[in-house]
Amino acid sequence: MLFGRGTYLRGMASIRSLFLNHVAQVVGAPSALVIDRAEGNYLYDPEGKAYLDFISGISVANLGHGHPSVVESVLEQVKKHMHVMVYGEFAIGPQAKLAQKTLEKLHPCMDRVYFVNSGTEAIEASMKIAKKYTGRSQFISFKNSYHGSTHGSLSIQGSDKYKGGYYPLLPDTFQANFNDFAVLEQITSKTAGVVIECIQAGSGYIPADLAWITAVRARCREVGALMILDEIQTGMGRTGPWFAHLDYGFCPDIMCLAKAYGGGLPLGAFVAPEHIMKVIQADPFLGHITTFGGNPVSCAASLGVFEALESSPDLMAGIPAKEQHIRDVLVHPSIEKISGKGLMYCLWLKPEIDSFAVIDRLEQEGLITNSFLFAENAIRITPPLTISREELDKGLKLILRVIEEFSA
Numbered sequence: 177m178l179f180g181r182g183t184y185l186r187g188m189a190s191i192r193s194l195f196l197n198h199v200a201q202v203v204g205a206p207s208a209l210v211i212d213r214a215e216g217n218y219l220y221d222p223e224g225k226a227y228l229d230f231i232s233g234i235s236v237a238n239l240g241h242g243h244p245s246v247v248e249s250v251l252e253q254v255k256k257h258m259h260v261m262v263y264g265e266f267a268i269g270p271q272a273k274l275a276q277k278t279l280e281k282l283h284p285c286m287d288r289v290y291f292v293n294s295g296t297e298a299i300e301a302s303m304k305i306a307k308k309y310t311g312r313s314q315f316i317s318f319k320n321s322y323h324g325s326t327h328g329s330l331s332i333q334g335s336d337k338y339k340g341g342y343y344p345l346l347p348d349t350f351q352a353n354f355n356d357f358a359v360l361e362q363i364t365s366k367t368a369g370v371v372i373e374c375i376q377a378g379s380g381y382i383p384a385d386l387a388w389i390t391a392v393r394a395r396c397r398e399v400g401a402l403m404i405l406d407e408i409q410t411g412m413g414r415t416g417p418w419f420a421h422l423d424y425g426f427c428p429d430i431m432c433l434a435k436a437y438g439g440g441l442p443l444g445a446f447v448a449p450e451h452i453m454k455v456i457q458a459d460p461f462l463g464h465i466t467t468f469g470g471n472p473v474s475c476a477a478s479l480g481v482f483e484a485l486e487s488s489p490d491l492m493a494g495i496p497a498k499e500q501h502i503r504d505v506l507v508h509p510s511i512e513k514i515s516g517k518g519l520m521y522c523l524w525l526k527p528e529i530d531s532f533a534v535i536d537r538l539e540q541e542g543l544i545t546n547s548f549l550f551a552e553n554a555i556r557i558t559p560p561l562t563i564s565r566e567e568l569d570k571g572l573k574l575i576l577r578v579i580e581e582f583s584a
Contacts, residue, residue: 214241249480270475291470295408295434296324306369322378374420380551381516412436415518439477
């Protein structure tokens, strides 16, 4: 070590101080854990302490950190160019190749990809398209859903919890009950779009019932409303298939992607058939524009993700076994239930156990977990697809040990 321990500690304190004093904060007491580097399924602080990543940066690092396929693809593209023109004018190699690669994994009804910078932007653009395509204004989403925090996405958020102070929001929005067939009567000829998830992430990874979501798909077709599917957290193999809706056997009108899609870099997309997507081409043209959407370096990172998953099919094929192992191991009197699918889980604790205290304690012990926006007293578990059985057991046993400590 070139410098002494005191120098390292001062460096950590300095970074933490800069973060707290100059970076705009969104919560009153953030973790402020200082991360120096990340490799594989671990994060490391400046002193070299390892933290096993059990949340993949909130469903972003599906391949862990610094995967060679992603890094090599990014470096190769950086040497060529990083930005040459705003979106939609020049034919950019990584964009075109990524569009083709994405569509290869989807139903043939999907044949156009529009690249943006985030999942929220994908949702916002999809809402614009739905309004113009249908000539309607009403949007239906679901209680305890989360699709972003910008003006439009906040308007369809499934809870008033984070809306205070931002009213008035968009009119003509309605939140129905998830997995409740009553929504079929609420979707009418006035509905522009139904924004929905196959697995409702913000509420604790609640899977949609097959019969219910299939009926919603059929009802949208019946009344001419667009089904806007949010696959932002579930895409890129997180639940087993490339995208969660492929297990349900339907094709949405618009699908939104982000998070793991970018391999760690900012990238989102919305995908739709040409007859829907073309409404942004005219009357007026430039119906949705972006400077950095589809950045070639971000697209190169995504291509690296596809390459890695295609060259290692066992990563997705092995998910059911890991899923069952998680359910088999996480058994404790203080655990009420486990919800989720694939490698996205919500651990619901009994009321007498403080989930935030457990999460803090786990971080101290070197395990990164997190909470949910709308799931009370619950712990998020979404490890990278690359996690080994040994690493998985290490994290699961630590969770049980800490829960036992708080149960005593």
